Amino acid sequence: MLSLVRQFVRLLTGKVDASEFALGIFFGVMLAMVPTREVDPATGFLGWNGAWLTLLAACLVLRASLPMTLVTALLVEPLERLALGRASFEVGRTLLDDVLPQAFGAGAAVRLPSWQLHTYWGLGSLVLGLALALPLSLGALFVLRRHLPAWRERLGRNRLVRLLGSSFLFRPIKWLLR
Amino acid sequence: MIRPPIRKGFLAITAFVVAAGTLGLVLGADRLFAYALRTWGPYAFLGQPVDFADSELAVLAGDAEVRELLVGTPEQPMLEVGRAALELSLPALLAGRLRVEDASLERTVLHLVVKEDGTLAFDPGPPPPEVQEADPLPPPEKPLPKQENRDLVQIVTEFWRRYQHYRPYYERLGGLFGGGDDEEEAGPAPLRFPGKPEYVAVAQAVAEGEPSGGFFVDHAGVVEFSWQTLDERTGEPILPALESFSMQVDRVGWAPDDVTAPAEWSGRALLGVGGELSFLLVQPRDGSPNTLQVEAVSLPIDEIADLAKWSFPYRIQGGEFDVTMDELRFADDLLEGEIQVELRNARLMPRRVSPPVLGVEPKEFCRLLNSALQRSPVRFVIRLGGTPSAPTFSVENDTDLADLLGGAVADEVRRRADAFVEEKKGELQERLQEELQDRLGDEAADLLGGQAEEALGNLLGGKKGPKRKR
Structure with missing residues (x-):
């Protein structure tokens, strides 16, 4: 937990810009919403949901803030457990049964089965996740672009923050996360 | 300054790991292949050790070859293969299909030995008493003689029945079809929201039935196969020796x-x-x-x-x-x-x-x-x-045994008579013609000419022969 706080503080006081924060929020929401395991047995990628693995790879390759991704995912996960998971399932059921043409579900099952888009939960979580993640990350982008420099300046003057951020242990991580 | 939204460090590490892995696989393929064969080979041969003189694996070409393969021990071999080669299609493999372009087994010798107690040499024996007591093997449909007095068909049938019944045990031991000593993995925890539409299940079932992927063999062959068999109870071979055996398989499996x-x-x-x-x-x-x-x-x-x-x-x-x-x-x-x-x-x-x-x-x-x-x-x-x-x-003619046997004999006699007539027809025709010519003289033969020949030919059911010239 202390390490997480250290990294988070360094990011706030460092060169991470608003878009990286926004991407972190986006991927945090998506990774928490989409199920990790395959929903339909024997159609995933080595037992994992291909869509979740793709999101994770995209998050690592794109310059999304990893601490922000983690924090967002940890915040959204309980909500997903409480209500959003059930809501995802219902959204997926409505889409596959009543809204989308049958060719979509059948095509997804045959051509891209590992993504689990042919399952109620798999499709619903992606759609609902996007519906939550896009406005959240865009809103964060808008707010952070306006206020991040001021926050950094204020935090940069704080002695405790300077102490936490100067540890040599985190320099390689900083390079990787750049 | 605007930085590209790509994490270069992560990409560099990923690329390095992939490149190092690929290089390691290519350079160390032979050793890895040899190690895998020796380690996992016994699971395919009832726990018998697997050894070989040389092996090659060309990862990028999709070729594998093993020479002087020995399954079993030198004192008690089970299978010897002079050369086993496999050629896979790499594009098909990358597309998720297994396509064997060519496979061959050369100079293969199968050793089949029935021990003095009437069991096969490679039979690991019945499971321990606790396994048998937990799930007893049902008695055979027909009573069998004592183990040491059984014939090969009875030995193999009984072995296979026992193997099928205690398959989980034998697979843990290192069975015929894989397995190993790993404990069975506990099933994954149940999903919170499983489910998919019915029409998706139908589409998946149809796609599975489509002959578009999976396993396909273009050509496979077994040449110079032989067996060496011995019944230790009698000291005699079990099967007649093979002078030669070859087998080919072409275009088998889900065809592209x-x-x-x-x-x-x-x-x-x-x-x-x-x-x-x-x-x-x-x-x-x-x-x-x-x-x-x-x-x-x-x-x-x-x-x-x-x-x-x-x-x-x-x-x-x-x-x-x-x-x-x-x-x-x-x-x-x-x-x-x-x-x-x-x-x-x-x-x-x-x-x-x-x-x-x-x-x-x-x-x-x-x-x-x-x-x-x-x-x-x-x-x-x-x-x-x-x-x-x-x-x-x-x-x-199964209504009466005498008819059946009589019919079988009559059929054979008829078949042989037909063959005899067919064989002798030409000769008889020629002899008759010569006889006619001798008796009637050349004039009569010339006078009748082709008409006589045609008549005789038709009489014997044969074709008209060429005119004889004197």
């Missing part, structure tokens, strides 16, 4: 779209003691029935009957037999064709367990058959019908 030719399995064997066996199985891809041709000629009965001397309800000695299946056609809902079995110079004797045949007591049946066999070969024609899962059999 560009393959429309039928799948074919064919083989030919020559026995060292005489006799020949060949077969051809054709599986068309246009929905028409499969066809099977089998021809076994002059198989020595004494060499083969021992395999099933206690399984077959009659004792049979001496002579030879042929088995012919001209074109057996079969599909899921169809079975048609006939099997011809011809016995020559054989002698049948009843056993205590011999059942009556077509209402005739065993002794009488043997007397009739032996009497018929003394005169000439006896041929039975068994007609097949129904479906492969519910076949029907009918024997020609």
Whole structure:
């Protein structure tokens, strides 16, 4: 937990810009919403949901803030457990049964089965996740672009923050996360 | 300054790991392959050790080769292969399909030994008592003789029945079809929201049935195959020695779209003691029935009957037999064709367990058959019908055994007479013509000319021969 706080503080006081924060929020929401395991047995990628693995790879390759991704995912996960998971399932059921043409579900099952888009939960979580993640990350982008420099300046003057951020242990991580 | 939204460090590390892994795989492929063969090979051969002189794996070409493969120990080998080679299609592999372009086994020797206690040499024996007590093996349908007195058919059948029943145990031990000593993995925790539409399940089932992917063999062959068998109870071989055996498999499996030719399995064997066996199985891809041709000629009965001397309800000695299946056609809902079995110079004797045949007591049946066999070969024609899962059999003239045997003899006599007439027809025709010419003189022959020849030719059922010139 202390390490997480250290990294988070360094990011706030460092060169991470608003878009990286926004991407972190986006991927945090998506990774928490989409199920990790395959929903339909024997159609995933080595037992994992291909869509979740793709999101994770995209998050690592794109310059999304990893601490922000983690924090967002940890915040959204309980909500997903409480209500959003059930809501995802219902959204997926409505889409596959009543809204989308049958060719979509059948095509997804045959051509891209590992993504689990042919399952109620798999499709619903992606759609609902996007519906939550896009406005959240865009809103964060808008707010952070306006206020991040001021926050950094204020935090940069704080002695405790300077102490936490100067540890040599985190320099390689900083390079990787750049 | 705007930075590109890519994490270069992460990409660099990923690329390095992938490149190092690929390089390691290419450079160390042979060693990895050899290690994998020695480690996992025994799981494919009932726990027998696997060793070989040399192995090669070309990852990028998709080729693998093993030379001087030995399964078992040098003192007690189970299988020896001079060269085993496999050529896979790499593009197909990358697309998720396994396509064997060529596979071959050369100089293969199978060692089959029945020990003095009447078990196969590679049989790991029955499971420990606690396993047997937990799940006892049901008794066989027919009582079997003591283990040490069983024939090969009974030994193999009983071994296979035990293996199937205690399969989980044998697979943990290192069974025929993989397994290993890993504990069974606990199933994954149940999902919170499983489910998919019914039409998706239908689409998946249809896609699975489409012959578009999976496993396909372009060509595979076994050449110079032989076996060495020994029954330690008698010191005699179990099976007649093979002089040669070869087998080919072509276009078998889920064919790619560009393959429309039928799948074919064919083989030919020559026995060292005489006799020949060949077969051809054709599986068309246009929905028409499969066809099977089998021809076994002059198989020595004494060499083969021992395999099933206690399984077959009659004792049979001496002579030879042929088995012919001209074109057996079969599909899921169809079975048609006939099997011809011809016995020559054989002698049948009843056993205590011999059942009556077509209402005739065993002794009488043997007397009739032996009497018929003394005169000439006896041929039975068994007609097949129904479906492969519910076949029907009918024997020609099966209403009466004497008719059956008489008919078999009469058929043979007729066949031989026809062959004799066919062979002698030309000669008779020529002799008759010469006789005519001698008796009537050249004038008469010239006068009648072609008319006489035509008349004689028609009389004998032959074609008109060329005019003789003097």
